[in-house]
Amino acid sequence: MFETELQNTKQKIFSLASGKEQISLMEILSWQIPQAVKDYFNIFAERILSEEILNVLYSRRFDQNNPEFVEARKKLTSSLKNAILFNRSEFENAVDKAVRFAINFVLRPEWTLAKIIFKNDSVKTKEQILEAFANFNEYAYYKKLIEKIFTKYQSEEIKLEVFQRLLRKIDEEVMRNVSIGDLISIVEPVYNFFKFANDSGLVPASALVIFFNDKGAESIVKEIELERDLHGRAKFSVSDLEIILKRVLKVSEVEEKAVEEKPVEVEPEVEKPLVVKEEAKKEEIKEEVEEKIEPQSEPKVKLPDLNSLLDEKMREKFVRKIFKRDETRFNEAIEKLNTIPTWKDASAFIDSIFVEFEIDPYSDEAIEFTDFVYRRYSTWVK
Structure with missing residues (x-):
């Protein structure tokens, strides 16, 4: 899926390094390319440093939770990264992986963050997770809210499944509380990637379906699929998406709030109702309470095996x-x-x-x- 966009993106990046046998990380970071591609090269550079130079600094010889040591290691890593050079073969291999990482990340950030940060481990420390987040510049709200959540965790270790639930909780809260304008801003990395790949301000419907499915926004997904399947709209501009969001979220009935104004609750069972106009508030709360107390053992429909x-x-x-x-x-x-x-x-x-x-x-x-x-x-x- 999206092979045309992937190939277009790779060729455009290759053209920026035409005729060069060595390409520096600093040069790559200066190019006008998708931010997620730059993020991958940052991650790749740190991986090279870790394998070739910094292994000793991650050993048990040192207290990995010592603040001064962690800060010193960060500074050393940053300084060494600035001097990294990729040969042509390394660069071309990295570009192929970078563009695939980029489209995964912009469309399914929850899955990609868990994959990249935890790799093959089942547990990471809070410090390791926050340190890894330093290389992700798209969707900065994840890092900001994870930092807040971690202040409420006494345990220094976070399991993979807990991390995945936290990301899902963050997205649920963000989707529930941001304004239409903020939501459009959140989708911006998707539009930026496809604009670079296709020189167009349009994004395939299938890409938006993947993105909003990752956020658990089923009502938006259904509306996009309806436009695609019944009205033949294969691609969406920002203004097209904005119309759909206003229709689905009924912005006239909701007081728009920025995500920064409302903290994310750590406990998954706590849900915050939408803030609605005074005349609709009682009915909304009544419906929500009735929904919550309905026994889970008696579903309204029977799902097939x-x-x-x-x-x-x-x-x-x-x-x-x-x-x-x-x-x-x-x-x-x-x-x-x-x-x-x-x-x-x-x-x-x-x-x-x-x-x-x-x-x-x-x-x-x-x-x-x-x-x-x-x-x-x-x-x-x-």
């Missing part, structure tokens, strides 16, 4: 391509998904599967698996 939607050919493909031939893990995942009542939670669980098995969420197999699970929630059985 995923096994009933699965043929043998699909099963074999998913076991082989998604679960790396681990049929037991596949069956466990299907059993777990059958117990999940909402697409939002199912989507988060699918993300964890892709992280566990190191699956590119934009591969054909990953998209097919996601669509397969989505059908369970889009075709309810009364």
Whole structure:
């Protein structure tokens, strides 16, 4: 998916280094290219430094939580990064990975952050996570809010699954509380990437669907899909998206608030209702309370068993391509998904599967698996 955009982006970046056998990191960071590509080169440079020079500074010889030591290591790393040179082969290989990282990050930041920050580890310290965030300049609200949340955690260690839940909680709160203008700003990295790739201010509907699915914004996703499927709108300008957001979020009934004005709650069970006009407030709260006290064991609809939607050919493909031939893990995942009542939670669980098995969420197999699970929630059985 988006292979044309990926190839266009790579060729444009290659052209900036035409005729050069060595390219410095500082030069790359000065180019007018997608910020997420620059972020990848920063991460790549630190990885090189860690492997070739800084391993000793991350050893148990030193107290990794000592503030003075951490600050000194940051300064040394920054100074060394400024002098890094990539040879032509390194540069070309890095560009290919950088543009794929960039499109993953701008469209699915939750998945990408967990993947890059934790790598193959299941636990990271708070300091390691915050240090890693220094290389991410797109979607700065994640870092800002994670810092606030971490002040409430006494434990210095954060598990991967906890980190993933925190990112999801942040996005849920942001989507619930930002203004239309702020939401347009949040989507800006997506438009910037596709503008660089295609010299156009239009973004494919499929890209916006992926982006808002990552945010758990199902109502916006449905509206975009409606425009695409029923009205043939394959691409959206910023003004097109703004019209959809106003229609879906009914901005005339909501007091717009910037995300900075309202802190994110750490506890996932705490939900904040939308602030509405006084005449609508009582009815809104009444509906919300009734929804919360409704027993989860008595759903309004019966969702189909995923096994009933699965043929043998699909099963074999998913076991082989998604679960790396681990049929037991596949069956466990299907059993777990059958117990999940909402697409939002199912989507988060699918993300964890892709992280566990190191699956590119934009591969054909990953998209097919996601669509397969989505059908369970889009075709309810009364």
